[in-house]
Amino acid sequence: MNQPVKVGDKISLFIDSVANSADSVGKYETFIVFVPFAVPGDEVEVLITEVRKNFSRGKLIRVIKPSPFRVQPVCPVFGECGGCHWQEIDYKKQLTYKKQIVINAFKNFPNVKIEDVIPAKEPFFYRNKTQFPADTQQKKLGLFSLRSHFVVDVDYCPLVRKDINAIYVEIRKHLKETGFEVTTLRHVIIRASETTREAVVTFVLKNEDFRKIHILSAYLLKKFPELSILYNINRADTNVIMGDKHFTFSKDGRISEKLDKIDYQFASISFFQTNTAQASVIFKKIKEWCKDSLEKTALDLFCGVGAISLYIAKEFKEVVGVEEMGQAVLDAVANAEKNNIQNCEFLNGKSERVLVKIMKQGFKPNTILLDPPRKGCEQELLNLIPKTGADTVIYLSCDVMTLVRDLEILKKHGYEIEEVLPVDMFPMTYHIETLVKLRKANTK
Numbered sequence: 001m002n003q004p005v006k007v008g009d010k011i012s013l014f015i016d017s018v019a020n021s022a023d024s025v026g027k028y029e030t031f032i033v034f035v036p037f038a039v040p041g042d043e044v045e046v047l048i049t050e051v052r053k054n055f056s057r058g059k060l061i062r063v064i065k066p067s068p069f070r071v072q073p074v075c076p077v078f079g080e081c082g083g084c085h086w087q088e089i090d091y092k093k094q095l096t097y098k099k100q101i102v103i104n105a106f107k108n109f110p111n112v113k114i115e116d117v118i119p120a121k122e123p124f125f126y127r128n129k130t131q132f133p134a135d136t137q138q139k140k141l142g143l144f145s146l147r148s149h150f151v152v153d154v155d156y157c158p159l160v161r162k163d164i165n166a167i168y169v170e171i172r173k174h175l176k177e178t179g180f181e182v183t184t185l186r187h188v189i190i191r192a193s194e195t196t197r198e199a200v201v202t203f204v205l206k207n208e209d210f211r212k213i214h215i216l217s218a219y220l221l222k223k224f225p226e227l228s229i230l231y232n233i234n235r236a237d238t239n240v241i242m243g244d245k246h247f248t249f250s251k252d253g254r255i256s257e258k259l260d261k262i263d264y265q266f267a268s269i270s271f272f273q274t275n276t277a278q279a280s281v282i283f284k285k286i287k288e289w290c291k292d293s294l295e296k297t298a299l300d301l302f303c304g305v306g307a308i309s310l311y312i313a314k315e316f317k318e319v320v321g322v323e324e325m326g327q328a329v330l331d332a333v334a335n336a337e338k339n340n341i342q343n344c345e346f347l348n349g350k351s352e353r354v355l356v357k358i359m360k361q362g363f364k365p366n367t368i369l370l371d372p373p374r375k376g377c378e379q380e381l382l383n384l385i386p387k388t389g390a391d392t393v394i395y396l397s398c399d400v401m402t403l404v405r406d407l408e409i410l411k412k413h414g415y416e417i418e419e420v421l422p423v424d425m426f427p428m429t430y431h432i433e434t435l436v437k438l439r440k441a442n443t444k
């Protein structure tokens with residue numbers, strides 16, 4: 001194909017859709033141009049930054065004629081910072097674009113109805129955890145710009161809970177006042193509970209020279225006496241944020257959340273859903289799908305701190321959770337005890353390995369819950385599912401492309417999709433959480 005644009009060209013472009021990424025999409029003649037931070041309906045001027053065989057990428061220079069769906073972003077560094085992508089798109093429109101992304105992803109399931117996306121009641125200030133990278137040489141604390149490791153110096157983030165912002169503002173103020181003398185600082189991770197007042201700050205450091213970070217920690221504790229402060233040492237020069245070594249400066253780094261009647265407590269390194277309010281909406285739906293299961297057994301794969309297992313425990317005779325992170329399993333066991341739930345068991349290991357083992361021991365779940373990380377499930381795990389005899393599979397996914405890849409395999413094994421429910425866990429970003437219910441054919 002003869003590409004009609006080259007790097008350095010300035011073109012005007014009509015934006016007609018969003019991609020399943022931070023980009024919006026327009027066509028120059030018939031050639032696709034991906035442009036972040038543009039709104040469908042915009043006419044924009046774009047600088048071409050990359051040209052490939054079938055598409056190109058561009059940088060938004062200016063909006064020539066704004067889309068009727070363009071709104072004023074609340075954040076002064078929107079577009080410079082890569083922390084979110086859709087703040088200048090009207091929120092109702094974001095929901096229709098997300099639904100369309102899910103519909104497009106499900107193109108190989110033409111008879112499946114995609115429900116409307118469940119909106120977030122609070123489309124701002126919702127994240128209960130955020131990591132802020134530091135650039136001590138440039139004396140900046142903030143968030144990465146899009147697809148780079150350049151730190152944008154942000155005053156606060158409107159996607160993050162207000163109590164997290166308050167802590168972040170004090171840390172940044174101290175760093176600036178002291179000329180970023182904590183040269184060992186790599187990241188600041190702040191986690192705060194939506195339902196209790198607890199918060200944990202983890203300073204990720206290059207080494208164990210704690211002299212300067214102790215001064216910052218002591219300052220912070222004066223402002224927030226209830227705060228737990230941890231140090232994590234990461235010497236590796238990779239994209240992985242945390243290292244293996246942890247130290248405690250104040251309190252034990254544990255945090256609690258309450259979802260409906262269930263009390264959860266977990267270590268700050270364990271996974272918990274980032275948007276507590278929307279997690280509650282999803283868990284309620286899962287529970288509804290599990291009713292009339294009192295004689296049945298559920299297997300909750302990728303169970304984290306037992307969040308879903310404990311939430312649905314009352315619906316089942318027995319629930320078995322599987323999780324590869326040892327600390328999260330300890331948290332899950334403790335959470336069962338704390339809530340006086342006696343029909344849950346938690347196993348440590350990779351889902352695909354543990355399932356082989358428990359099947360050999362004769363374990364036969366009726367319902368399987370899958371909530372894997374973005375990369376989805378291993379194929380060997382999906383191939384085992386029909387052999388368990390489970391008639392129901394509930395799949396919660398934060399990446400619709402790996403979700404449909406995995407659903408194709410489950411379909412080959414005779415599982416039919418009954419419901420697809422997208423939920424907006426991450427407003428102002430292109431990310432979508434999708435909940436799917438499947439039933440084994442001929443068991444309805």
Ligand SMILES: C[S@@+](CC[C@H](N)C(=O)[O-])C[C@H]1O[C@@H](n2cnc3c(N)ncnc32)[C@H](O)[C@@H]1O
Pocket residue numbers: 271272273301302303304305306307308322323324325328349350351352371372373
């Ligand atoms: C998206 S989180 C879901 C956690 C939980 N369902 C919840 O709602 O809080 C995915 C979890 O899977 C765990 N994990 C990742 N790969 C795994 C594997 N192969 N086997 C078991 N657990 C795994 C992660 O440690 C993480 O706790």
